[in-house]
Structures are given as structure tokens and as C-alpha cells.
Amino acid sequence: MxxxxxxxxFIYLHSMVAHAILEVTVLKxxxxxxxxxxxxxxxxxxxxxxxxxxxxxRDNFNRSGEFNASSSKDVIYDKIDxxxxxxxxxxxxxxxxxxxxxxxxxxxKVYLLDIYSSKELYTKEFSVHNSGIRxxxxxxxxxxxxxxxxxxxxxxTRLSYVTVVNKGRGNxxxxxxxxxxxxxxxxTILISSSPILSxxxxxxxxxxxxxxxxxxxxxxxxRYPFVRRKTQKLPxxxxxxxxxSWHPNGQSIALTLSKNGNKDIYSxxxxxxxxxxxTFDNGIDTEANYSPDGNSIVFTSNRSGQVQVYIKDLxxxxxxxxxxxxxxxxxxxFSPNGKQLAMVHxxxxxxxxxxxxxxxxxxxxxxxxxxxxxxxxxxxxxxxxFATNKKDRGVxxxxxxxxxxxxxxxxxxxxxxxxxxxxxxK
Amino acid sequence: xxxxxxxSASVVLLSSCSxxxxxxxxxxxxxxxxxxxxxxxxxxxxxxxxxxxSFEVQNYIGTNNAAKxxxxxxxxxGTNFVLYFSYDGYEIDKKSTEEIxxxxxxxxxxxxxxxxxxxxxxxxxxxxxxxxxxxxRALSVKEILGxxxxxxxxxxxxxxxxxxxxxxxxxxxxxxxxxxxxxxx
Numbered sequence: 001m002x003x004x005x006x007x008x009x010f011i012y013l014h015s016m017v018a019h020a021i022l023e024v025t026v027l028k029x030x031x032x033x034x035x036x037x038x039x040x041x042x043x044x045x046x047x048x049x050x051x052x053x054x055x056x057x058r059d060n061f062n063r064s065g066e067f068n069a070s071s072s073k074d075v076i077y078d079k080i081d082x083x084x085x086x087x088x089x090x091x092x093x094x095x096x097x098x099x100x101x102x103x104x105x106x107x108x109k110v111y112l113l114d115i116y117s118s119k120e121l122y123t124k125e126f127s128v129h130n131s132g133i134r135x136x137x138x139x140x141x142x143x144x145x146x147x148x149x150x151x152x153x154x155x156x157t158r159l160s161y162v163t164v165v166n167k168g169r170g171n172x173x174x175x176x177x178x179x180x181x182x183x184x185x186x187x188t189i190l191i192s193s194s195p196i197l198s199x200x201x202x203x204x205x206x207x208x209x210x211x212x213x214x215x216x217x218x219x220x221x222x223r224y225p226f227v228r229r230k231t232q233k234l235p236x237x238x239x240x241x242x243x244x245s246w247h248p249n250g251q252s253i254a255l256t257l258s259k260n261g262n263k264d265i266y267s268x269x270x271x272x273x274x275x276x277x278x279t280f281d282n283g284i285d286t287e288a289n290y291s292p293d294g295n296s297i298v299f300t301s302n303r304s305g306q307v308q309v310y311i312k313d314l315x316x317x318x319x320x321x322x323x324x325x326x327x328x329x330x331x332x333x334f335s336p337n338g339k340q341l342a343m344v345h346x347x348x349x350x351x352x353x354x355x356x357x358x359x360x361x362x363x364x365x366x367x368x369x370x371x372x373x374x375x376x377x378x379x380x381x382x383x384x385x386f387a388t389n390k391k392d393r394g395v396x397x398x399x400x401x402x403x404x405x406x407x408x409x410x411x412x413x414x415x416x417x418x419x420x421x422x423x424x425x426k
Numbered sequence: 427x428x429x430x431x432x433x434s435a436s437v438v439l440l441s442s443c444s445x446x447x448x449x450x451x452x453x454x455x456x457x458x459x460x461x462x463x464x465x466x467x468x469x470x471x472x473x474x475x476x477x478x479x480s481f482e483v484q485n486y487i488g489t490n491n492a493a494k495x496x497x498x499x500x501x502x503x504g505t506n507f508v509l510y511f512s513y514d515g516y517e518i519d520k521k522s523t524e525e526i527x528x529x530x531x532x533x534x535x536x537x538x539x540x541x542x543x544x545x546x547x548x549x550x551x552x553x554x555x556x557x558x559x560x561x562x563r564a565l566s567v568k569e570i571l572g573x574x575x576x577x578x579x580x581x582x583x584x585x586x587x588x589x590x591x592x593x594x595x596x597x598x599x600x601x602x603x604x605x606x607x608x609x610x611x
Contacts, residue, residue: 195588197553217583218557240561240584243554256558261565261582263558284558300555307514307555331552344552351550371595373552389595418553 022183022396022409022416026062034148036061037085038094039072041108045100049133050075053098053108056137057144059182060155063398064145064383065406085115092121094144104130112144122147134180154378157181158422159385160189160199160208161396165414176210178225181378181421183409189225201422202246208420209244209253218242220255222270234268245289245297254278254288254297265299278312279319289333298322298341300330309343311358323356325363331374332356335381342366342375342384353386353399366399376421387417486610493539497610500532509567511604514551516562518570526567529608530574541576542609543567545584546591548600557586563606 038058041050054071061069076095085093096110105127112122122143128136138156145153163175176190176199190196194213201208202222209222219241224230234241239258243265246253252269265279265288278297279285287300296313303310309322309332323329328346335342338358345354345365353367353375366384375386378398383406385398390408394415399405409416485507486497501507505528509518518526533539545564547556561584568580592599 195585197557197586197588213585213588218586239582240557242557256554258558258561261561263561284555284562286558287552287554300552302514307551328551330555371549392595 021186022179022411024059024063024183025408025410027397027405027407033066033068034092035068035070035090036092036094036148037072037090038069039074039076041095041110042075042077042097043099044097049106050098053096053133053137053140054094056134056182057094057141060138060141060153061145063182063407064153065400065402065404066149066382080113080118082115082118090115092148101127106130106133108136108140110140110144112147134185138180138182151382152380152424154380154383154421155181157379157424158201158205159183160201160420160422161409161416162196162199162418163411163414163416164394165411176208176223178208187225189223197418198243199418199420200244200246201420203248203250203423205422209246211242211244220244220253222253232270235273239263243286243288247290248292248294254290256286256288265297278314287331291334292336292338298332298334300332309341322358323361323363325361326354329354333376335377336379337381340381342377342386344373344375353384355384355401366401367397367405369397372397374418376419378421379423385419385421387419485608488611490538493536493610496532496536496539500528503528505529505532507608509606510601511563511606513548513600513604514559515604516559516566518566522567523570526570530571530576533571533576533579534574539610540579540581541571542581542583542611544607544609545582546589546603546605546607547587548603549587549590549595550600553586553588557584557588560584560586563604567606 043050061067142153197211332343543564545560
């Protein structure tokens with residue numbers, strides 16, 4: 001009996017995972033991208049983890065759009081034939097070794113070499129729990145990325161997104177999902193027959209704020225994805241309650257409320273349960289996003305008669321229009337360094353993702369689609385994830401700031417939308 | 427072949443209403459009776475061609491048969507229970523105003539009935555802005571009803587772009603989705 005129940009649980013979990021996993025398609029391999037070889041790791045003891053860890057790292061580097069990562073035919077040991085790699089125009093080489101200490105623990109050592117200078121750029125040795133192999137591969141990818149480019153990678157992070165599956169008879173099933181940055185290890189946080197919108201990771205990566213219609217109207221909830229069934233509902237407000245955005249201190253959430261019918265942005269302090277009104281216009285104010293220092297918000301407003309993006313300095317109270325190009329700009333988010341905004345920008349009849357330099361007002365249109373929405377920066381600011389329509393299907397796409405679409409995440413079962421990228425794990 | 431497609435699609439259409447019921451129940455509260463309109467009409471063919479989840483519910487949710495008859499009568503008299511809007515607009519045009527006045531007169535004649543207005547937007551632009559836009563559309567309708575002292579009997583909700591009537595990614599589809607729906611209880 002117990003076995004049957006266990007089996008049932010297993011099948012259930014298995015089917016959930018199989019359903020939820022997204023297909024990853026790397027769109028373009030740029031020939032000018034940084035050529036790096038990540039060799040299969042040397043394996044001591046009985047394990048396949050050596051191949052796995054190198055594969056995960058290679059996929060990471062290829063998805064970034066900045067690297068052209070390939071494998072080597074053989075495992076590489078300590079003796080490096082620099083001339084051979086130079087003749088193959090390889091610029092960096094990663095190799096390492098994994099030793100199985102016991103059933104649960106592996107010892108990992110990794111090296112990064114600069115082929116031209118024949119120098120070791122990075123080396124590290126540590127122990128890993130078996131279940132941690134994927135995370136270690138992501139962590140190592142970040143370290144190597146930083147050693148090569150001088151800035152952090154965004155691999156050891158998580159995504160959240162919403163999937164929508166048509167169940168027939170007009171039934172739709174919405175799922176709030178989280179996954180690693182490579183869309184692997186997906187977990188379903190919430191299943192609902194009502195729409196789910198705007199998931200947002202808290203700065204500490206322990207909570208997700210989102211909008212649900214499960215009570216027949218839009219309301220903001222905060223869920224703890226790693227604590228079973230823990231959900232926090234914000235107090236009842238009349239009208240719309242939506243568009244949550246975390247203050248970088250993690251203590252409060254900016255959200256849109258339409259008490260009295262007028263849509264304004266408020267800040268709600270989760271512990272003190274205090275509500276502060278941030279915008280006071282008669283038009284629609286929504287889609288707030290805090291600057292990384294927490295001193296300003298960017299938001300969407302139709303106060304000018306057009307849908308446009310504004311920045312409010314919360315210390316002086318001054319509001320400035322952020323962009324004067326285009327007749328429709330919306331859902332802007334700050335880059336992690338606070339200097340740029342990614343937003344939805346209308347070009348002719350198309351809605352595309354654009355990147356604005358806040359100071360110089362330089363605008364770069366990053367995409368070439370018709371219905372892009374929900375842009376969000378990777379935590380290192382080098383990539384923007386957004387939702388779009390490809391072949392009449394909702395997918396997530398990632399564009400690197402160099403202007404290349406780098407990879408796409410699609411669901412076989414239905415649509416994917418509303419992406420959000422976590423901060424770094426602490 | 428086409429006939430079969432239409433036939434099976436109409437089955438989908440009719441059966442889809444079970445979820446619409448649930449959906450409307452959530453909005454308006456638990457009803458005991460929800461009647462679903464039979465859509466086997468001349469217009470069905472074109473609707474089927476572009477949208478399989480299209481639906482239309484009876485715009486009265488409740489148990490009172492007299493009230494239900496009154497709503498049906500209003501409908502049969504040609505009053506629209508769905509009003510449409512321009513792109514990014516929430517202004518009420520003259521024709522819609524006339525429709526709303528008919529609803530206002532109806533509400534005065536039937537003081538036991540309350541109205542829920544559900545605002546919607548098309549898929550263009552961002553979801554959160556469209557949620558706000560949908561509410562403004564419903565509020566514009568409510569504002570006119572307010573001129574007839576009916577505001578206290580009118581509830582407003584917005585679904586933004588989340589519940590489209592048409593799935594088509596063109597103006598024909600979009601104009602069907604920029605709407606406010608009337609539900610009486």
C-alpha cells in the first residue's frame with residue numbers, strides 16, 4: 001500500500017516535471033564570439049558527473065551569446081599543449097577533475113587557462129554534494145565568465161515565468177513556474193484556472209510576488225516557493241491590485257491600486273503593513289519598477305494622452321518623462337547598474353523591446369518582432385529576457401545587449417510568458 | 427469536410443460554456459441557474475473560423491425568473507450587452523451612450539437588479555497597462571450610469587487582455603476584444 005502511494009507520488013511528480021520543462025533553442029552562434037574549449041572533466045571513481053558538469057557549463061556559455069564554447073575530444077590532464085590550442089584559435093581552456101569521495105560527496109577541481117599567455121587565470125578546488133552538481137556547474141560558469149570578462153555571469157540564478165496550456169472546452173491552465181537560469185529543474189509553484197501575471201523575485205530570492213485572478217479579480221500575492229504552501233495575501237483593496245515590484249531592500253512592494261477608480265502607484269510595507277501613495281495623477285499610472293538604489297521608480301502613465309514612461313525621484317518627488325521617442329512606451333525596468341531602461345516600444349504597428357540610456361536618451365531597438373512584452377534584465381545586465389509570439393505561440397526570448405537574440409524558451413504544451421530573472425543567490 | 431469542422435467546433439463552443447459559468451460565478455457570486463445561449467446561428471461560421479474558445483453567456487446570473495425574463499426581454503429588444511472601444515481608448519461614443527441609456531432605464535425599472543461591468547483590452551501593449559485600461563473602459567460606462575444615480579448598483583472589474591473573445595492577431599480580432607460586458611444579478 002505504502003509502495004503504491006509512493007509510486008503514485010513519483011508518477012505525479014514525474015509528470016509535473018515532464019510537462020513543465022521548456023525547450024531551449026540557441027538561436028545564433030556568432031562566429032566572432034569568444035572561442036573557449038570546455039573539456040570533459042577527468043573523473044576519478046565511478047561517475048558520469050564529469051561529462052555533465054562540462055556540458056552544463058558549455059551550454060551556459062553558448063546561451064550567453066558572447067562565447068563559442070566547444071568540447072575537446074579527450075579529457076585534459078595537467079599537461080597542456082598550448083601550441084595545439086593556439087593553432088585551433090582557441091583563446092581559453094577550461095578543464096577539471098572530479099573525484100567521488102563517497103556516495104554523496106564529490107571533490108571538484110577546475111582550471112581556466114589563457115591560451116595566448118599560457119597563464120592560469122582561475123583555479124579552484126572544493127567539495128560538492130551530489131545533488132549540487134548543476135548548481136556547482138552554474139557557479140563555476142559565473143566564476144569563469146568573471147575571470148574572462150571582468151564582470152559577473154548570470155548563470156547561478158533563477159527564472160520565473162507563467163505557462164498557459166489550453167485544456168480544451170475553453171479551459172486554460174495557468175502555472176507559475178521557477179527554474180534555474182538554463183530553464184532546467186523547473187518547479188511548479190502554483191496551478192490555477194485563472195490568469196497569473198507579473199511574477200517578481202524578491203531581492204533575497206526567497207519570495208515571489210505575483211498577480212492572480214483566482215478570486216475573480218486581480219490581486220497581489222506573495223508566495224514562498226521553497227516553503228511549502230506558504231502564501232501571503234496583501235490586504236483587500238477596492239478595484240485593481242496589480243503590477244508588483246520589490247523595493248531593493250525587500251521590505252516593501254510597489255503596486256498599482258485603483259482605490260476610487262483612479263489607478264495610482266503605492267508602496268506597501270510588508271511588515272509594518274503601511275501603504276504610501278507614490279503617484280497622484282488622474283490618468284493611468286502602473287508598472288512601477290524600483291531603481292537599484294531604491295531612490296526612484298520608473299512607471300507607465302498615460303498622463304500626457306499617450307502611453308509613456310516616467311521616472312519619479314522619490315527623494316525630491318520630481319517626475320520626469322524618460323523618453324521622447326515613439327508614441328507608445330511602457331513597462332520599463334531599470335538595468336542592474338541603474339543607467340539604462342529596457343521597455344516595450346512601439347515601432348509602426350509593432351511592439352518591440354528597446355534599450356534607453358537614461359542620461360543620453362540614446363535609444364536602441366533590440367528586437368524585430370510584432371508583439372514583444374515584459375522585458376527584464378539578467379542580474380549582470382548583459383541580457384534581457386522578454387515574452388513574444390513566434391508562429392502564433394507565446395515564447396520567451398533572450399537578447400544580449402550586443403543586440404543579438406541568443407536563445408529561446410518554448411513549451412511544447414502551450415504558451416510561456418511573464419518572465420522574471422532572479423538576483424544573485426546569497 | 428468544412429461542415430465537420432464547423433460541427434465539431436460548435437460542440438467545442440457549446441461545451442466551453444461550462445468554464446464560462448464558473449468564471450462568471452466567480453465574478454458575480456454563486457448562481458443556481460446559468461443558462462447558456464445556443465450559438466448555432468448564422469454568424470457562427472465566421473466566429474468558429476477564428477476562435478474556438480469564443481463564448482457568450484446569458485447576461486443574467488441568478489435565480490429570480492422574473493428578473494431573468496426582464497433581462498432576456500431587454501436583450502431581445504436589441505439592446506447590446508457588449509460595448510466596443512477604440513485602440514487604447516475608453517471614451518464612450520454616441521452610439522454606446524444610447525445603449526447605456528437603455529441599460530439605465532432598464533435598471534430604474536428593475537431596482538432589484540445589480541450590474542457588473544467587465545472591462546477588457548486587446549493583446550497589444552503590456553498586460554498590466556491593459557488591465558488598467560480595461561478598468562477605465564468599465565468605469566467610463568459606470569460614469570454614465572452614475573448620471574442616473576445608479577452608481578451604487580454597479581460593480582466594475584477588469585480582465586485586461588487575459589480573456590480575449592478572438593485569438594486572431596489582427597484588427598478584426600482586436601476590435602472584438604476591446605470591450606465592456608454587462609452582467610445582471
